[in-house]
Amino acid sequence: MWTGGTSPAWAASSLIDVVLWSTLAIVAVVFYLAGAAFAMRIRNVLRARRYNSYEASWEPVLLDVIDGSVALSGLQATVTSRSRRHFLKFLVRYARLLSGGDRQIVVDLAEQHLPMMVGDLKARNPERRAFAVQTLATLGMEKYGPAIAGALDDASALVSMVAARTLSASRQPAYIDDVLFNLHRYARWNSRFLSSMLASMGSEVAPALRSFLRSNRDPLDRAVAADALSLLTDPAAADVAAGILNGTPDRELAAASLRLLRTVGGPEHLPIVRSCATSRDFVLRALALRVLGTVGEAADLDLLEQGMAHPEPWVAINSAQAMLEAGGAGRLEAMVASGHPLAPLAREAIMERVG
Amino acid sequence: MTTVITVVSGVILAYFLALNFIYMTTSTLAFLHLKKYVGRLESLHISDLVNAAGGMPITLVVPAFNEVTGIVESVRSLLTLQYSDYEIIVVNDGSTDTTLDRLIQAFELARAERIPSSSLSTAPVRAMYRAGRHPNLWVIDKENGGKADSLNAGLNHTRTPLFCAMDADTLLEPEALPRLVRPFLEDRTTIAAGGIVRIANGCSVEGGIVRQVLLPANMVARFQVVEYLRAFLATRVGWDVLRSTLIISGAFGVFKRGIVAQVGGFATDTVGEDMELVVRLHRHCRENQIKYRITFVPDPVAWTEAPEDLKSLGRQRDRWQRGLVQTLWRHRRMFGNPRYGPPGLIGFTYYTIFEVVGPIIEAFGFTFFLWALITGIAPISYVLAFFALAVAAGVALSVAAVALEELSFRRYTRPADLGRMIVVALIENFGYRQLSTWWRIKGIVSALRRDHTWGSLDRRGFTPSVESTRPAVIDLNADDLRTTTVSDQQ
Numbered sequence: 001m002w003t004g005g006t007s008p009a010w011a012a013s014s015l016i017d018v019v020l021w022s023t024l025a026i027v028a029v030v031f032y033l034a035g036a037a038f039a040m041r042i043r044n045v046l047r048a049r050r051y052n053s054y055e056a057s058w059e060p061v062l063l064d065v066i067d068g069s070v071a072l073s074g075l076q077a078t079v080t081s082r083s084r085r086h087f088l089k090f091l092v093r094y095a096r097l098l099s100g101g102d103r104q105i106v107v108d109l110a111e112q113h114l115p116m117m118v119g120d121l122k123a124r125n126p127e128r129r130a131f132a133v134q135t136l137a138t139l140g141m142e143k144y145g146p147a148i149a150g151a152l153d154d155a156s157a158l159v160s161m162v163a164a165r166t167l168s169a170s171r172q173p174a175y176i177d178d179v180l181f182n183l184h185r186y187a188r189w190n191s192r193f194l195s196s197m198l199a200s201m202g203s204e205v206a207p208a209l210r211s212f213l214r215s216n217r218d219p220l221d222r223a224v225a226a227d228a229l230s231l232l233t234d235p236a237a238a239d240v241a242a243g244i245l246n247g248t249p250d251r252e253l254a255a256a257s258l259r260l261l262r263t264v265g266g267p268e269h270l271p272i273v274r275s276c277a278t279s280r281d282f283v284l285r286a287l288a289l290r291v292l293g294t295v296g297e298a299a300d301l302d303l304l305e306q307g308m309a310h311p312e313p314w315v316a317i318n319s320a321q322a323m324l325e326a327g328g329a330g331r332l333e334a335m336v337a338s339g340h341p342l343a344p345l346a347r348e349a350i351m352e353r354v355g
Numbered sequence: 356m357t358t359v360i361t362v363v364s365g366v367i368l369a370y371f372l373a374l375n376f377i378y379m380t381t382s383t384l385a386f387l388h389l390k391k392y393v394g395r396l397e398s399l400h401i402s403d404l405v406n407a408a409g410g411m412p413i414t415l416v417v418p419a420f421n422e423v424t425g426i427v428e429s430v431r432s433l434l435t436l437q438y439s440d441y442e443i444i445v446v447n448d449g450s451t452d453t454t455l456d457r458l459i460q461a462f463e464l465a466r467a468e469r470i471p472s473s474s475l476s477t478a479p480v481r482a483m484y485r486a487g488r489h490p491n492l493w494v495i496d497k498e499n500g501g502k503a504d505s506l507n508a509g510l511n512h513t514r515t516p517l518f519c520a521m522d523a524d525t526l527l528e529p530e531a532l533p534r535l536v537r538p539f540l541e542d543r544t545t546i547a548a549g550g551i552v553r554i555a556n557g558c559s560v561e562g563g564i565v566r567q568v569l570l571p572a573n574m575v576a577r578f579q580v581v582e583y584l585r586a587f588l589a590t591r592v593g594w595d596v597l598r599s600t601l602i603i604s605g606a607f608g609v610f611k612r613g614i615v616a617q618v619g620g621f622a623t624d625t626v627g628e629d630m631e632l633v634v635r636l637h638r639h640c641r642e643n644q645i646k647y648r649i650t651f652v653p654d655p656v657a658w659t660e661a662p663e664d665l666k667s668l669g670r671q672r673d674r675w676q677r678g679l680v681q682t683l684w685r686h687r688r689m690f691g692n693p694r695y696g697p698p699g700l701i702g703f704t705y706y707t708i709f710e711v712v713g714p715i716i717e718a719f720g721f722t723f724f725l726w727a728l729i730t731g732i733a734p735i736s737y738v739l740a741f742f743a744l745a746v747a748a749g750v751a752l753s754v755a756a757v758a759l760e761e762l763s764f765r766r767y768t769r770p771a772d773l774g775r776m777i778v779v780a781l782i783e784n785f786g787y788r789q790l791s792t793w794w795r796i797k798g799i800v801s802a803l804r805r806d807h808t809w810g811s812l813d814r815r816g817f818t819p820s821v822e823s824t825r826p827a828v829i830d831l832n833a834d835d836l837r838t839t840t841v842s843d844q845q
Contacts, residue, residue, distance in 0.1 A: 019744050037758040128394070348470055
């Protein structure tokens with residue numbers, strides 16, 4: 001039965017060869033993978049044991065160092081060249097939990113090991129460079145600030161971003177220009193995150209942000225600066241925002257300028273805000289109506305009531321909120337009492353305030 | 356006859372080798388990616404993202420149908436998530452038990468107003484409630500319309516730029532949310548991200564949090580542990596590297612609200628609404644030349660309870676396969692179409708040829724060789740050689756997935772569990788794999804019969820709605836409003 005012509009028999013035999021060799025190759029792969037899994041497990045268990053034993057010996061001594069009963073050198077003596085890297089990880093964890101003098105003790109303990117991390121800034125692996133930046137920023141920002149700022153120019157966007165984040169989180173306003181110079185590299189990042197990052201540097205960076213907002217840099221980057229100024233509640237930025245609204249064709253920048261005016265705008269900006277409140281772009285319209293809630297006058301309540309009837313839900317919701325902020329609670333309550341078609345929206349706005 | 360056998364065997368072998376080549380490629384890509392990814396996590400303190408004022412506000416949409424036994428604990432667990440700004444919308448999908456009453460009682464819910472932000476068509480909403488002590492907890496009570504319909508109802512009332520679609524019985528790890536939101540922070544073009552789903556059976560759970568990860572004693576659940584590792588770590592990570600993520604699990608996925616509303620929300624006329632939405636998003640963005648990213652992230656974990664009996668598992672797999680076929684058929688225009696980039700050229704083509712046709716060829720192969728053996732047309736050594744190859748390849752893929760777990764996240768820390776998983780990788784090829792193939796074929800047949808039911812005993816119990824979804828035109832950039840407007844209300 002298994003004896004057809006020469007050619008099919010040969011083909012069948014070749015097929016069997018392919019099957020057998022493939023099976024053997026795959027079985028070899030299986031053994032390799034299973035072996036690798038077990039090897040990794042053994043390595044991980046041993047590594048965890050080693051780290052646990054390090055930490056079990058360091059932790060009580062560190063607590064003694066912090067309460068002053070043991071000198072720094074008492075803990076330093078337990079750190080070997082092999083355990084140095086892990087010691088820094090251990091200290092980073094504590095540095096993030098502690099503050100004031102206690103934190104300073106941790107920083108002092110790290111000092112002699114940090115040059116190793118500076119060396120890591122030149123490592124080939126970007127993840128390793130990023131980790132070095134993170135460690136240096138947590139344990140040695142004062143001394144290594146310039147090295148971290150240098151990492152803003154790193155070829156890897158990851159490393160550059162870690163540097164920007166750590167400089168911002170450590171409130172290092174001296175580096176704002178370096179961060180802003182590199183802002184275009186973070187173009188893919190969420191703008192809300194970026195503006196929050198810049199604002200975390202503190203109000204000292206407001207002048208630099210204002211000048212960046214005035215510049216002719218990419219409108220998206222300028223929008224980030226505008227949102228950062230909103231977070232910093234920088235009154236001097238209001239005129240810049242109004243000026244931008246008068247001329248920019250960029251929607252994102254215009255939206256950010258309106259958000260800025262909502263925080264720091266005044267009656268002198270009402271004309272431009274009102275003109276945006278009738279914009280055909282519903283995003284700008286909704287934002288402008290919301291600005292009227294904080295800087296508008298009694299005369300703007302009619303505009304807000306019109307906004308509440310707008311078919312676009314975002315315009316309607318923002319108008320209702322703005323109405324409440326502009327002192328129009330009475331109007332909203334009247335709507336609810338009279339069973340006005342907008343009563344549900346009015347009721348929601350009132351309840352949100354109560355909530 | 357020998358010629359026929361040789362030709363058929365050759366075709367099966369070629370198909371089989373191609374399939375395993377693809378699996379090995381995705382596993383290798385996953386290996387390279389995970390190695391790098393784990394290194395990246397070292398330079399990231401997730402708590403920084405949690406506490407960052409720039410963290411993106413998110414709404415968790417939790418459809419619930421007859422979930423009286425677990426809903427309160429699930430919601431309590433969600434209220435403890437580590438995230439700076441989030442809302443929870445539980446959608447009671449016309450439960451016939453006391454799910455709503457339990458929620459009202461446990462969270463002191465009171466009637467409230469909430470104007471929809473989009474107008475997706477759904478079954479009628481009866482009432483909205485808000486929790487007295489937890490102002491970020493809302494409950495929508497609506498008539499029954501199915502899971503997709505409930506998600507749409509939740510989406511209509513979502514005011515945040517992001518929303519998370521999940522199951523009522525899913526347990527999220529405390530850091531899962533910031534980890535899954537991270538791609539949206541790192542890349543503003545991200546419109547959807549899925550996390551990993553793991554099996555909670557056998558684990559020790561306290562207060563809605565998985566405290567100790569253990570392998571389940573039940574073999575059906577244990578098979579699924581390895582299967583999920585294979586699906587998520589070895590496959591989805593690899594597809595993500597190839598920019599061809601077509602599936603984000605309905606149990607745990609985060610989406611940009613604006614674009615999902617823009618494309619019409621979840622489809623209510625398919626049982627695979629999660630995959631269908633992702634494929635539709637790809638299609639929409641490609642057709643409208645919108646820059647976008649849909650990604651899979653391997654470290655945010657959602658725990659789910661897997662079926663422990665073959666009957667329930669069979670129904671689940673039948674439904675998954677039906678959803679797959681329905682989605683691929685609906686968007687068949689994408690098949691091998693370069694206009695749709697990697698998702699169309701690579702992902703869609705793979706799913707069609709290997710995930711839909713695959714079970715048919717596999718079943719045909721088993722039947723064919725069995726027939727050849729019984730009739731004596733082919734010698735036993737020939738058949739055994741093929742079977743050995745199939746088993747070896749199956750074991751290799753599962754062991755690769757176990758190795759990837761060991762390389763990356765190492766959740767199963769008991770020494771014996773690693774050995775047990777390797778054993779499972781071997782024995783699943785004798786019975787379980789063939790059953791899976793059978794369920795998938797049944798799913799294909801059900802899809803061809805246009806069966807849209809979820810299965811009467813399914814835990815989630817959502818019944819279908821044939822109501823069509825009307826695209827609600829909400830501009831994507833409306834989400835920008837959230838930056839200082841809606842968020843300020845909370």
